[in-house]
Amino acid sequence: MTTMAQxxxxxxxxxxxxxxxxxxxxxxxAGLSLVALGLLTIWRFAMNGHHDTDASxxxxxxxxxxxxxxxxxxxxxxxxxGVLITALGVLWLIIPRRxxxxxxxxxxxxxxxxxxxxxxxxxxxxxxxxxxxxxxNTIGYAVPLILGALCGVMxxxxxxxxxxxxxxxxxxxxxxxxxxxxxxxxxxxxxxAFAGALIGALLAVFxxxxxxxxxxxxxxxxxxxxxxxxxxxDAFMQPHQEALNQPPLLENIKLPLLGSxxxxxxxxxxxxxxxxxxxxxxxxxxxxxxxxRWGLRTRAVGEHPKAADTVGINVLAMRYRNVIIGGAIAGLxxxxxxxxxxxxxxxxxxxxxxxxxxxxxxxRWSPRGAVAAALLFGFASAMQVTMSINAPSIPxxxxxxxxxxxxxxxxxxxxGKVRAPAADGExxxxx
Amino acid sequence: xxxxxADPAVGPxxxxxxxxxGPEPTGFWKRLTASSLIVTVLAFVTAMLLGGILxxxxxxxxxxxxxxxxxxxxxxxQYGFTAIWKGYVALFEGAIFNPHTASxxxxxxxxxxxxxxxxxxTPLILGGLSVxxxxxxxxxxxxxxxxxIMGAVFAGFVGFHWHLAPGLHLVLGxxxxxxxxxxxxxxxxxxxxxxxxxxxxxxxxLNYVAVYFLAYLLSVKGFQAPxxxxxISNRVFKSAQLPPLLGNSVRVHGGLILALLAAWLIYWxxxxxxxxxxxxxxxxxxxxxxxxxxxxxNSYITxxxxxxxxxxxxxxxxxxxxxxxxxxxxxxxxxxxxITVALLGRANxxxxxAAGLLFGALHAGGTQMQSATGxxxxxxxxxxxxxxxxxxxxxxxxVMFRLKxxxxxxxxxxxxxxxx
Numbered sequence: 005m006t007t008m009a010q011x012x013x014x015x016x017x018x019x020x021x022x023x024x025x026x027x028x029x030x031x032x033x034a035g036l037s038l039v040a041l042g043l044l045t046i047w048r049f050a051m052n053g054h055h056d057t058d059a060s061x062x063x064x065x066x067x068x069x070x071x072x073x074x075x076x077x078x079x080x081x082x083x084x085x086g087v088l089i090t091a092l093g094v095l096w097l098i099i100p101r102r103x104x105x106x107x108x109x110x111x112x113x114x115x116x117x118x119x120x121x122x123x124x125x126x127x128x129x130x131x132x133x134x135x136x137x138x139x140x141n142t143i144g145y146a147v148p149l150i151l152g153a154l155c156g157v158m159x160x161x162x163x164x165x166x167x168x169x170x171x172x173x174x175x176x177x178x179x180x181x182x183x184x185x186x187x188x189x190x191x192x193x194x195x196x197a198f199a200g201a202l203i204g205a206l207l208a209v210f211x212x213x214x215x216x217x218x219x220x221x222x223x224x225x226x227x228x229x230x231x232x233x234x235x236x237x238d239a240f241m242q243p244h245q246e247a248l249n250q251p252p253l254l255e256n257i258k259l260p261l262l263g264s265x266x267x268x269x270x271x272x273x274x275x276x277x278x279x280x281x282x283x284x285x286x287x288x289x290x291x292x293x294x295x296x297r298w299g300l301r302t303r304a305v306g307e308h309p310k311a312a313d314t315v316g317i318n319v320l321a322m323r324y325r326n327v328i329i330g331g332a333i334a335g336l337x338x339x340x341x342x343x344x345x346x347x348x349x350x351x352x353x354x355x356x357x358x359x360x361x362x363x364x365x366x367x368r369w370s371p372r373g374a375v376a377a378a379l380l381f382g383f384a385s386a387m388q389v390t391m392s393i394n395a396p397s398i399p400x401x402x403x404x405x406x407x408x409x410x411x412x413x414x415x416x417x418x419x420g421k422v423r424a425p426a427a428d429g430e431x432x433x434x435x
Numbered sequence: 436x437x438x439x440x441a442d443p444a445v446g447p448x449x450x451x452x453x454x455x456x457g458p459e460p461t462g463f464w465k466r467l468t469a470s471s472l473i474v475t476v477l478a479f480v481t482a483m484l485l486g487g488i489l490x491x492x493x494x495x496x497x498x499x500x501x502x503x504x505x506x507x508x509x510x511x512x513q514y515g516f517t518a519i520w521k522g523y524v525a526l527f528e529g530a531i532f533n534p535h536t537a538s539x540x541x542x543x544x545x546x547x548x549x550x551x552x553x554x555x556x557t558p559l560i561l562g563g564l565s566v567x568x569x570x571x572x573x574x575x576x577x578x579x580x581x582x583x584i585m586g587a588v589f590a591g592f593v594g595f596h597w598h599l600a601p602g603l604h605l606v607l608g609x610x611x612x613x614x615x616x617x618x619x620x621x622x623x624x625x626x627x628x629x630x631x632x633x634x635x636x637x638x639x640x641l642n643y644v645a646v647y648f649l650a651y652l653l654s655v656k657g658f659q660a661p662x663x664x665x666x667i668s669n670r671v672f673k674s675a676q677l678p679p680l681l682g683n684s685v686r687v688h689g690g691l692i693l694a695l696l697a698a699w700l701i702y703w704x705x706x707x708x709x710x711x712x713x714x715x716x717x718x719x720x721x722x723x724x725x726x727x728x729x730x731x732x733n734s735y736i737t738x739x740x741x742x743x744x745x746x747x748x749x750x751x752x753x754x755x756x757x758x759x760x761x762x763x764x765x766x767x768x769x770x771x772x773x774i775t776v777a778l779l780g781r782a783n784x785x786x787x788x789a790a791g792l793l794f795g796a797l798h799a800g801g802t803q804m805q806s807a808t809g810x811x812x813x814x815x816x817x818x819x820x821x822x823x824x825x826x827x828x829x830x831x832x833x834v835m836f837r838l839k840x841x842x843x844x845x846x847x848x849x850x851x852x853x854x855x
Contacts, residue, residue, distance in 0.1 A: 210827075221827065225824075361639070416632040
């Protein structure tokens with residue numbers, strides 16, 4: 005760590021760090037956690053597993069006829085998985101290779117999940133795990149996280165910290181419920197995005213024009229959005245639920261060919277318009293950020309605004325646009341809650357905005373990483389539901405903690421280096 | 436933050452009088468408009484005005500009158516102003532003095548509203564001190580929620596699990612609460628010092644870890660109260676509870692004394708002690724402090740330990756004072772309200788006491804306003820966030836009211852980005 009460096013030099017310093025070989029902390033952190041995970045798998049799922057029952061796995065809901073189903077021996081799976089994870093951990097401790105980091109950690113986690121699912125599915129002779137249902141839930145939980153994280157990508161890549169994702173979701177949800185009831189579902193969805201953009205605009209004006217500390221601002225905007233939507237809910241919606249808070253649900257649209265594919269069809273291609281929009285946005289944001297002029301400029305503004313300004317990019321305009329568009333994406337996530345739950349309730353986003361922030365950071369401020377992290381966190385939520393049914397003795401609270409702990413571990417650099425855009429959170433004042 | 440130290444000690448209420456007298460073409464007026472105090476007052480007034488509009492909008496009679504606004508606009512205004520007046524009168528009656536209950540002549544009738552204000556203000560002051568102290572050291576403690584929860588969990592556990600002599604039990608309960616908060620805050624400080632992990636990210640995440648940890652504890656026998664149907668903990672024994680200050684008929688409790696003591700200690704720590712000097716130096720410029728031979732890393736750990744302990748005390752006030760059983764919402768949003776308190780109080784202890792009292796009064800009054808006039812209590816949250824928004828953007832307030840003078844930005848010395 006070079007302490008005397010000028011802010012402008014830090015960029016180069018960080019570059020050197022990211023190309024350095026695997027650090028001691030990462031080597032030990034990742035290796036030991038893998039070994040611990042492997043031993044846990046062996047102890048809990050193999051040695052103390054359900055020896056007398058096999059795991060029954062289904063590929064579809066219970067009431068559907070001709071659901072593909074099969075059984076596998078749970079305990080042997082757990083043995084194999086546990087030994088493999090431990091071996092991976094030991095291997096990483098001996099010869100860490102930066103290139104293999106993602107693959108090793110992914111394989112370790114994947115094996116653990118397989119052993120866990122097998123264990124859950126063998127909990128009793130009646131227990132089973134519906135893998136397709138699990139994945140459907142995963143997508144259901146992940147969609148708002150993906151949208152929230154993409155909002156974060158838009159804002160933070162252009163250099164504005166957005167802690168107010170939660171507030172943008174709430175504003176979007178309230179507006180979507182109101183307009184959805186009064187006008188219609190599609191209008192409600194668009195209105196939700198618009199409301200999110202409004203909070204985004206507030207964030208932008210105060211952060212860019214009035215130079216307010218952006219974390220302070222985000223926190224305050226969250227309180228503001230929660231207070232305002234709560235106030236309007238109590239004042240208008242609560243007394244007139246039918247007139248103002250009964251939005252129609254968005255109907256599922258089955259895509260012609262893709263929707264008929266056996267397992268994948270119902271999973272991905274028979275769902276609501278917001279989910280399709282999410283697919284599109286994932287691709288668009290990724291392409292946009294890395295393949296277009298706008299994206300290049302956005303990244304330039306987020307990394308080194310002064311340099312960007314020197315070559316003629318309008319730094320502040322770039323930031324305004326990105327933050328407002330980001331807000332609209334988070335607002336869309338808010339309307340997703342509405343068309344999923346059916347009506348607005350106070351604090352309906354219940355911290356999802358903060359998990360989205362976690363996904364953004366865990367995904368290292370890249371769209372692909374953020375989407376992967378959001379899917380991972382969504383999967384953790386879906387597992388929580390399955391576990392509360394199949395293994396109620398295991399407290400689901402610990403599974404719920406996992407996204408947050410994973411994010412702490414990630415920013416602490418124990419399992420890899422996380423670096424934010426260099427000018428993220430720094431207001432730009434032209435000299 | 437140098438400007439804030441230039442005018443310490445002045446709370447929002449002290450400024451009300453000179454404002455009413457109108458502009459005077461003297462040096463005094465110039466000095467007044469140039470100070471950050473005027474921004475505070477104007478922020479408060481503007482937020483209350485905007486809140487008033489919300490009250491009027493939510494009032495059913497005003498809504499009805501607005502249907503024939505263009506035929507007879509006066510009705511809309513009249514009903515609107517009546518609603519605002521009634522709402523704010525109820526707010527005052529809930530927070531300061533209520534002539535209707537006072538006419539009964541009981542202590543609860545006279546002191547009830549003030550007691551509610553003080554009860555609400557106690558954890559806000561403690562939390563505000565925590566966030567404020569961290570601000571001074573250049574850290575943003577956004578993890579008040581988690582620290583309050585852990586403080587309440589530790590204090591509550593000592594309170595209902597151990598049987599001890601009255602005085603000793605309380606002291607140990609308080610210390611346990613401070614320990615719980617300090618552990619949770621110190622963890623963020625340690626991570627920042629050892630790995631450079633940004634404290635905003637780690638404290639947000641630790642908040643949720645604490646929330647789920649509490650949810651888990653509330654489902655564990657030995658912690659959960661029988662008959663194990665509800666997510667609520669055992670009741671803290673009488674011997675561990677903070678004593679009531681004005682008898683049993685009103686809620687204000689010894690936590691207030693703790694809060695004032697803590698404020699005095701933090702004042703001494705920041706302004707008079709060597710440690711405080713070191714923390715402020717690190718907060719002002721960590722590179723210069725490092726060059727001067729100070730250990731920036733140790734400062735981070737120390738300040739987060741103390742900040743965590745303060746939030747832990749807020750948890751103590753919640754579990755050993757205001758409530759006696761842990762529930763899922765034991766933190767009551769204190770962690771985030773504390774940030775607004777610290778910002779309004781400009782991160783100095785006296786300002787934080789004033790800000791804590793103000794927001795405590797808003798909360799107490801909001802409850803009364805909701806029951807008396809039906810205005811949703813969420814209005815308080817809106818007013819609170821608007822005040823802080825204006826405080827945090829002094830430039831905006833100066834532009835709105837055409838004031839001249841420099842703009843001191845609260846939190847301006849905080850680390851700006853995730854990397855710094």
